[in-house]
Amino acid sequence: MRRLAILTGILAMTAPLAMAQTSTWAIDPAHSEVDFSVRHMSVSNVHGRFGGVQGTITLNETDATKSTVSVTIDVNTLDTGVTARDTDVKSPNFFDVAKFPTATFASTSVTKNGVHLKVNGNLTLHGVTRPVELDVDGPSAPVPGMDHKPHSGYSATTTINRKDFGVGPNYGAAVVSDEIKLSIDLEVVKQ
Numbered sequence: 001m002r003r004l005a006i007l008t009g010i011l012a013m014t015a016p017l018a019m020a021q022t023s024t025w026a027i028d029p030a031h032s033e034v035d036f037s038v039r040h041m042s043v044s045n046v047h048g049r050f051g052g053v054q055g056t057i058t059l060n061e062t063d064a065t066k067s068t069v070s071v072t073i074d075v076n077t078l079d080t081g082v083t084a085r086d087t088d089v090k091s092p093n094f095f096d097v098a099k100f101p102t103a104t105f106a107s108t109s110v111t112k113n114g115v116h117l118k119v120n121g122n123l124t125l126h127g128v129t130r131p132v133e134l135d136v137d138g139p140s141a142p143v144p145g146m147d148h149k150p151h152s153g154y155s156a157t158t159t160i161n162r163k164d165f166g167v168g169p170n171y172g173a174a175v176v177s178d179e180i181k182l183s184i185d186l187e188v189v190k191q
Helices: 002-020 083-090
Strands: 022-027 033-040 044-050 052-060 068-074 102-113 116-125 128-137 150-161 176-190
Touching: 044 083, 052 176, 102 128, 116 150
Parallel strands: none
Antiparallel strands: 022 052, 022 176, 033 044, 033 176, 052 068, 068 102, 102 116, 116 128, 128 150, 150 176
């Protein structure tokens, strides 16, 4: 009985240490976005952004490879700087935002690559889920924000094939390239 009491006491003392190893960071939508670049008619690159980015990072502070990421993007926030193009890209011709208003990313693994991270996960876009690998820089050193909470940042890049997600299937690569380059910047706030 005494051994059980000692074991229970040890477990009770180590529980706060285990909990202190992870922290939850919420994405700050006012300071986060997903930018994209796509080749148009093999002539120029068209750039745009999605500003409605929300989600959380559960950071394992002692082992980043045990961290997780969950992100939701409001596809209605798409902005290329040209209203007529935005309307077309939001239509059923491409994203069909009326039917698919959000895109999501959920991590499946995190690995270290030197000072960088590789975050693998499932991207759901236009109702289709495919695996994606992100090359990630971060987290940056936390700094206190105006809300008196620690803020940190991440930057990530990847390239996806739009046809893998059924986006713009009626447009050939000569009009709109199949490859879309994504650049992701997140500011996160410790909760």
